[in-house]
Amino acid sequence: MLKKCLAMLTFAAAGLSVAHGSIAAGSLVSKKTPEAVILERLQQARPEITFGQPRPSPIPGLYQVQVPGGPVLYVNETGDKFIAGEIFSIDADGFSRVEDPYILEERKRLLASVKADQSITFKPKGETKAVVYVFTDIDCGYCRLLHRQIHTYNDNGKEMPGYNDLGIEIRYLAYPRSGIPSQSADKLITAWCSKDPAKTLTSYKNQESVPIALCDSNPVAADFALGGEVGVNGTPALWFPDGKLLPGYLPPADLAKALGI
Known part of the structure; x- marks a missing residue:
């Protein structure tokens, strides 16, 4: 797209x-x-x-x-x-990306309008220190990598804390890169329509076979439109509480640092 x-x-x-x-x-x-x-x-x-x-x-x-x-x-x-x-x-210490204050405020306004059932959420077992919305696609390699690191994961033989372990709540929003209709969109719709959306989404992310089961009451089209409105053009895209939008994947420790936690 x-x-x-x-x-x-x-x-x-x-x-x-x-x-x-x-x-x-x-x-x-x-x-x-x-x-x-x-x-x-x-x-x-x-x-x-x-x-x-x-x-x-x-x-x-x-x-x-x-x-x-x-x-x-x-x-x-x-x-x-x-x-x-x-x-x-251009600063004395190097280059830094300029964030337009108007765009940040508009994204914060849109963020506040996102309904609870519009996202599939993975919460920390302990204290939630920050919430990050993630525009995701099923058939996206870095989206799968991010999902594998929701909880403790293995990195070259070393156990590393995942996003939830660091107090980061991940709220997924649907963004099928192939558009709607598409196979990717159907998989996302199936996840949102299932009795256990988190489990179904995880199965898809693990490339397991899950039968397509569509329903009318799903937020995939709304999420996709929202992504376009805030400037998403690829996945994953990380939407921060302050309105910033980061295209791409960040490891858990780096995301925690970016969030100041």
Whole structure:
């Protein structure tokens, strides 16, 4: 899905250039806000792509536009050029990723709206020190690795504490990378529809055979849409309590350190 989205965006710059010849950019800038100009140019160039509302970015002169399920675009105010990627600050000690305060607040708002039955939860036996939502897919190697480390696991002959052992509660949200409908989506739906979702999900993660059993009352489509809204474009994706979204896998000890516990 991500490759498809990026492939679509590869041609977006060309589309914007073509659009430039058919739009009187000067008149647009004089009558419309930069946000309106940018959105109009993007939609005209690639009407099949859904674009979020443009907003000023941390870099003066650029506006950022979230592509649900894809990258953030940084677009100039005339809407004829963009950069797809992340912003980093240059500090004396090195580089650090810049997190947009608006996006963090929006993710925190969305996080608060997630219902209890929307996730499959693995809780620590003792004190819960932090809660992390994890967008997951059944057919994802690093998702399986993360799941094998929920509890104590063996690392080259050494017993290591898992996420739950370190006080981290893992709440899974469904994100079938192949989209809906797909075999991956059906497996996730089966897990959520089962009498014991945690057990069924674990069986799938262990690559055990589990018969597909679908039901209408499942949150997979809602989770998938939520993932696109907060900027997920691959799995696993870790959603922190402060709104940060980390693409990829972190070992238990590293995740505990990132959470400050």
